[in-house]
Amino acid sequence: MSLDERNLPDHTTHTLYADVIVPRHIAKAFTYAVPPALAQTLTIGQRVLVPFGRTMLEGAVISLSHQPPTSIAAAYIKEIRSLADGTDDPDLSSTRLTLSRAIAEYYVAPWGQCLRLVLSKTPAKRASPTRYMITDQGRSALASGSCPDHLRQILDRIARLSRGVLASTLLKPRDRTSRKAVTALQQLSWVVATTSPVIKTAAPKRSVKPVAQQDDRGERADQALLADMPSDPDPLWTTRVADCLRSNQARKIVLCAPWEHRVSRLTRAIEQAHAVGKSVIILAGEIARAAWLGRLVSTLTDLPVTVIPATSVSDGMKYAQGATPSVIVGTRSAVFTPLPSIGLIWMDREEDPAFKEPQEPRYHAREVAWMRAQGEGALVVLASAHPSLESAFDSNAETHVLPPEPTRRPAIELVDLSYEPGGTLFSRKLVAAMQESMERKAGILLFLNRKGYATTLVCRDCGWMPRCPSCAVTLAYSREAGHLSCRYCGQADILPQSCPLCKAARFSSVGDGTERVELDARRLFPAAKIARLDGSGLHRAAAAHDLWEGVRSGTWDILIGTQALFQREPLPRRGLVGILQADSGLHVPDFRAAERTYQLLDEAVSVARPASEGGLVVLQTRLPSHHAVQAILSADPRRFYDEELAARRLLNYPPFCHLAALSVSGKDRQELETAATRWKGRLEGSLDGEESLTVLGPVPTMGKSLKGHHRYQILVKGTDRARLCRLIQESVESLESAYRKGQIKFTVDIDPVDMG
Numbered sequence: 168m169s170l171d172e173r174n175l176p177d178h179t180t181h182t183l184y185a186d187v188i189v190p191r192h193i194a195k196a197f198t199y200a201v202p203p204a205l206a207q208t209l210t211i212g213q214r215v216l217v218p219f220g221r222t223m224l225e226g227a228v229i230s231l232s233h234q235p236p237t238s239i240a241a242a243y244i245k246e247i248r249s250l251a252d253g254t255d256d257p258d259l260s261s262t263r264l265t266l267s268r269a270i271a272e273y274y275v276a277p278w279g280q281c282l283r284l285v286l287s288k289t290p291a292k293r294a295s296p297t298r299y300m301i302t303d304q305g306r307s308a309l310a311s312g313s314c315p316d317h318l319r320q321i322l323d324r325i326a327r328l329s330r331g332v333l334a335s336t337l338l339k340p341r342d343r344t345s346r347k348a349v350t351a352l353q354q355l356s357w358v359v360a361t362t363s364p365v366i367k368t369a370a371p372k373r374s375v376k377p378v379a380q381q382d383d384r385g386e387r388a389d390q391a392l393l394a395d396m397p398s399d400p401d402p403l404w405t406t407r408v409a410d411c412l413r414s415n416q417a418r419k420i421v422l423c424a425p426w427e428h429r430v431s432r433l434t435r436a437i438e439q440a441h442a443v444g445k446s447v448i449i450l451a452g453e454i455a456r457a458a459w460l461g462r463l464v465s466t467l468t469d470l471p472v473t474v475i476p477a478t479s480v481s482d483g484m485k486y487a488q489g490a491t492p493s494v495i496v497g498t499r500s501a502v503f504t505p506l507p508s509i510g511l512i513w514m515d516r517e518e519d520p521a522f523k524e525p526q527e528p529r530y531h532a533r534e535v536a537w538m539r540a541q542g543e544g545a546l547v548v549l550a551s552a553h554p555s556l557e558s559a560f561d562s563n564a565e566t567h568v569l570p571p572e573p574t575r576r577p578a579i580e581l582v583d584l585s586y587e588p589g590g591t592l593f594s595r596k597l598v599a600a601m602q603e604s605m606e607r608k609a610g611i612l613l614f615l616n617r618k619g620y621a622t623t624l625v626c627r628d629c630g631w632m633p634r635c636p637s638c639a640v641t642l643a644y645s646r647e648a649g650h651l652s653c654r655y656c657g658q659a660d661i662l663p664q665s666c667p668l669c670k671a672a673r674f675s676s677v678g679d680g681t682e683r684v685e686l687d688a689r690r691l692f693p694a695a696k697i698a699r700l701d702g703s704g705l706h707r708a709a710a711a712h713d714l715w716e717g718v719r720s721g722t723w724d725i726l727i728g729t730q731a732l733f734q735r736e737p738l739p740r741r742g743l744v745g746i747l748q749a750d751s752g753l754h755v756p757d758f759r760a761a762e763r764t765y766q767l768l769d770e771a772v773s774v775a776r777p778a779s780e781g782g783l784v785v786l787q788t789r790l791p792s793h794h795a796v797q798a799i800l801s802a803d804p805r806r807f808y809d810e811e812l813a814a815r816r817l818l819n820y821p822p823f824c825h826l827a828a829l830s831v832s833g834k835d836r837q838e839l840e841t842a843a844t845r846w847k848g849r850l851e852g853s854l855d856g857e858e859s860l861t862v863l864g865p866v867p868t869m870g871k872s873l874k875g876h877h878r879y880q881i882l883v884k885g886t887d888r889a890r891l892c893r894l895i896q897e898s899v900e901s902l903e904s905a906y907r908k909g910q911i912k913f914t915v916d917i918d919p920v921d922m923g
Contacts, residue, residue, distance in 0.1 A: 181233040185209065185247060187217055187226040190286060192527070193279040194271070196229055198236045200246045212264055214251035214286070225251045227282060229264060262542040263505065269538050273888075275827075275896050275915040276528030284503050284528070296362050299349060300331035305357030314357075321348045325358055334360070396427045400435045404567065408436045408546065412443055412510050415544040419537060421558050422550040423804075424569035425773065426737050429515065429550045430460075434467040436511055436548065441470060441492050445510025445545075449496040450532055452519030452734060459736035460515060461496040470494055475501045499524060499532035502539060509545045512536045517549040517558055518766060521734075523920040531918060533558070552773065553766045556815065557822045559808060570804070577744070577775035577782035579800055584748075584789045589627050589675065592687055597745050597785045601725075605692060609742020609781060611725045614732070614771040615684055616752055624651070624662075625754065628671040630789030632754060633663065638818070638863070640756045653756070656882075657866030684727050684747060692725065700728035733770040742782060744775040749788035749796055757922040758820045765795040765807050772799060819861070821918070825888040827895055828919040829881040831865070833911040836877045840865070842902065842911050843879035849898045850883065860885045860894070892917060 183201040199217050201209055209215075213228050235241045263285040271278040305322055308314040314322055325332050338346055352358040411418040422429060433449070440447050449464070451457040454476055461474040475497035495504050499522050502512065514522070514533060522532040533549065540547045549558045552571075558564065582594045592615075593601075604611050624644050625632050633642045635653035642651035642660060652659045665672045685699045700714055717723050721739060732738060752764035768786075776782030788796055798807035816823050831843045843865035850862050864881040885891030899913050 182235070182241070183209070184232050184235055184244070185215070185228045186230040186232075187215060187247070188229050188282050189217070189219055189224045189226040189279055190283040191219075191224070191279045192277050194277040196278075197226075198239070198244060200241075200244050201231075202246055205247065205250065209247075209250075212261060216248040216251050218245050218248060223248060225286075227264060227286070260505075262539075263503075266503075266535075266539055266542055270528060270530055270535060272892065273534065273538075274528045274530055274917045275892050275899065281528050281530075284500070284530070285505075297334040297360050298331040298362070299325050299334060299337060299352075299358045300361055301326045301358055302356060304355070305352070308355075308357055318348050318352055318357075321345060322352055322357060325352075331361070397431050401432065404432050405435055405439070407567075408439050408511075411546040412440060412445060417537070417541040417544055417547070419540070419547045419549070419561065419564040421554050421561065421564045421566045422548055422569075423552065423554050423559070423566065424550070425552050425571050428569050429552075430463060430467070433513055433515075433548075433550070434464060436513070436546075437464060437468050437470065437494060440510040441468075441494075443510065444492055445508050446492040446506040447494045447511045447513065448501060448504060448506065448509065448536075449494070450501055450512070450514045450522070450536070451496070451498060452516055452521035454498055455735040456515070457496045457498055457501075464494065464496065468494075472496060475504065499530075502532050502535050509539070509543045511546050511548065512540055513548045513550060515550050517551050518553065518555040519734075520920045527914075529916045529919075531920070534918070537563075553769050553804065556762060556808070556812060560812065560822050571773075571802070573802070574779065575777045576802055577772065577784050578778040579772065579784045579786055581791055581796075581800060582785060582787040583791050584787050585628060585630060587787075589673065592684060592747055593691065593745075594785070594787055597747075597787065598691065600743050600783060600785050601692065601745070604743040604783075605695060605724060607742060607781070608724075609776075610721065610723075610739070611743045611745065612732075612738070612741045612771070612774055613684055613688065613725065613727045613745045613747060614729075614767075615681055615727075615747040616729045616767055624674045625789065626666040626669065626671060627673040627675050627789075629666060629669040630750065631666050631668045633660065638758070640758055640760070641754050643756050653866070656863040681727050681729060688725055688727065695724040696722060697725045697727065698723040700726065701731055730767055730770075732774075733767070738774045740776045740782070741774055742776055742780075744771055744782075744784045746771055746784065746786045746788075749786050749799075750790040750793060753790065753793065753795070758815075758818070759920075759922065761793070761795045761807075761811055761814075765798060765811075768795065768799045819884055824884045824886050825891055825917070826919060826922075827883040827885070827891060828916040828922070829883060829895070830868070830878050830914040830916075831881075831911060832876055832878040832914065834876055836867075839877055839879050839911065840867075842906065842913075843881060846898060846902055846913070847881055849901065850881075850894060853894050853897070859887055860891060888917075 183206045185199050185201050186196040187199055188196050197217070197219075199215075209228065209231065211228050211231060214225055215228060216223055217226050235244065267281040267285045268278055270276065270284065271281040274281075301322065305314075306326060309319070309322060309326060321337075325337075338349065349358065353360065407420070411420070422432065424432070437447050449457070449460055451460055454474075458474050461472045464470075465472040472494045473496065475495060492508065492510075493506055495501055495506065497504070514536060517533055524530050524532075536547050539545070549561075549564070551558075559566070580596060580600075582596050584591060584594070587594050601611055633651050634640065635642055635656065635658055637656055637658060638653055640653065642653055644651055644662075650659050650661055663674075666674075681699055681701045685697060688695070688697055698714055698717060700718070715735065718726060718738065726732075726738075726741070746768065749768055750764070752767060753760050755763070757763075772784050775784050786796070786799065790796060794807055794810040798804060815821065820826075829846065831839050831846065833839050833842075847862050847865055850860070854860055861884040862881060863883075865879040868878045868880050883891065883895070895915055895917075899915060902913055
């Protein structure tokens with residue numbers, strides 16, 4: 168349905184009908200009659216209050232017509248109640264409506280769900296200050312027993328509190344009994360309504376604040392980091408950004424550079440956008456990193472910067488909708504912030520999986536940023552020290568590469584764990600280096616990314632891992648079932664008796680984590696101050712704050728952590744970085760395993776001081792010849808990207824195709840398997856002999872079911888994204904109509920990120 172307004176005759180002579188999208192899990196629009204009072208002023212994009220079942224919902228008008236729908240009699244068409252009041256943005260621009268529909272089509276999600284992304288929330292209504300107080304006559308009625316039974320409970324409740332009861336507490340919506348009782352008590356003069364000056368209010372809701380108003384606990388740490396930043400702007404970068412901003416056309420740049428150079432170019436780009444009256448959106452994967460970026464940008468540009476929490480985009484509207492250009496910093500949802508004349512959308516560490524929304528609609532902020540830039544003629548910058556393969560080889564983007572300075576690289580020593588005793592976490596070389604660093608008080612970082620990978624088998628002698636011959640991902644090892652299986656295509660295999668490469672019969676399951684690292688480190692260095700930073704230790708805000716304050720101030724002699732170490736601001740440089748199992752991430756049954764491993768290894772190496780200052784990295788691995796490890800050792804990113812790209816091309820994985828992860832979930836395992844098989848058959852039956860789509864599965868997902876629910880997964884590969892999404896959309900609509908609502912859930916994830 169087009170978003171363009173139709174040619175309308177005189178509003179006063181015909182009934183006007185509006186198609187309205189409501190923010191629910193619904194793809195279609197609903198037709199409402201426009202009341203005469205609104206017929207002259209209602210326009211496309213306005214937010215209206217409409218009856219929807221037994222409730223009232225806010226929706227957005229997407230089209231207007233004098234022609235009633237043919238599928239329903241005009242007498243049964245409900246009328247729009249009114250315009251929506253109290254919203255921060257009562258009108259939706261056509262670009263934002265178009266954006267919501269583009270997201271719905273790209274990610275095969277109901278348009279109503281996607282509408283929620285671009286709508287600001289209506290501020291909660293403030294509680295009425297009215298209180299009901301008992302009078303002397305009311306107390307006498309209670310004491311004498313003359314109060315009727317149907318009024319006694321309410322009157323007694325009011326009497327128990329000396330300050331009375333708030334009307335909002337006493338009179339709940341749709342509670343007619345309480346309302347009638349209070350009215351009767353007022354008529355008897357047993358209670359009286361009053362406005363009390365003493366009102367107990369709830370704790371204020373967290374909202375966005377300009378960076379200048381936020382605490383500056385990290386100010387000293389930021390000042391130390393600023394010393395590493397280049398002072399002179401890059402003239403080539405400045406010229407290119409200026410050309411893009413002046414063109415008023417969508418442009419995309421992939422910036423591959425260390426963080427200090429990225430921030431330097433970001434601040435210069437912000438100043439250029441501000442100079443031409445354009446606003447800026449800066450996206451970070453985590454709110455803590457967004458806050459750090461906000462502080463840094465505010466300091467370097469001396470411009471007002473607003474940080475938006477992950478779930479409070481609408482709270483920042485009052486900062487975003489001013490007449491002057493704004494600078495907004497936030498997580499993935501900040502990409503939807505309404506701003507005047509957007510000139511730049513900057514994504515820092517664009518490869519961060521946190522940019523992918525895990526709930527429907529499962530959008531990726533990187534793709535949405537490009538959609539929005541195309542609608543508003545803005546520049547998108549995808550910035551990272553190690554861009555994703557999708558960005559690095561994006562045909563729509565130009566690439567700017569600034570490699571790290573050789574003088575800032577640490578020394579790297581390789582330890583082949585094949586020559587160490589089985590189960591070793593700390594090699595002899597690493598222990599010796601740790602002892603030397605402890606004596607120098609140089610600071611030690613031990614990195615092991617235990618979180619997020621599945622258990623598999625590995626040969627303790629040569630590092631061989633069993634892989635699926637079709638999908639080339641590692642086979643997952645199930646101890647209960649006693650076999651190996653592929654999570655993509657479902658192919659199963661028996662446990663090998665010996666390694667097919669070296670013929671050894673020594674296999675280990677991968678499973679050592681940071682908790683064991685901490686225990687061994689405390690045993691080896693009992694006097695050291697040791698801290699562990701991983702997902703389990705950062706859940707509580709107070710504990711996380713204390714840990715990070717210790718990191719900033721250098722309190723800890725030995726810091727142990729996972730990828731959580733790199734999700735905030737850059738860590739202070741350390742004299743020694745120990746990478747305990749550099750190949751641990753390669754055991755994940757995910758085609759992106761090598762890419763993620765390379766990115767994390769590069770992050771860990773960047774924490775070490777330069778070799779000229781005694782910086783050392785001890786890299787332990789059982790796969791020293793792997794291209795991700797070799798690229799780190801040689802400091803040559805092309806060595807990784809070229810080999811990984813060749814493997815992706817051979818196996819037809821992104822960026823050479825689009826993926827769709829389809830899942831069927833419910834309680835009846837047999838019915839789920841039938842539905843999943845039916846889904847696969849419907850997709851394959853729609854191909855008409857073409858081979859542009861590949862359907863793998865269905866396979867049952869491994870792991871424990873949630874509340875008795877089971878899940879089957881199908882993986883679809885396609886080179887034509889539009890056709891892929893269209894076929895999936897048609898198949899979902901057909902299957903959902905064939906099964907009772909709530910019986911089986913069909914889920915679609917276009918371009919999934921977490922495949923392990």
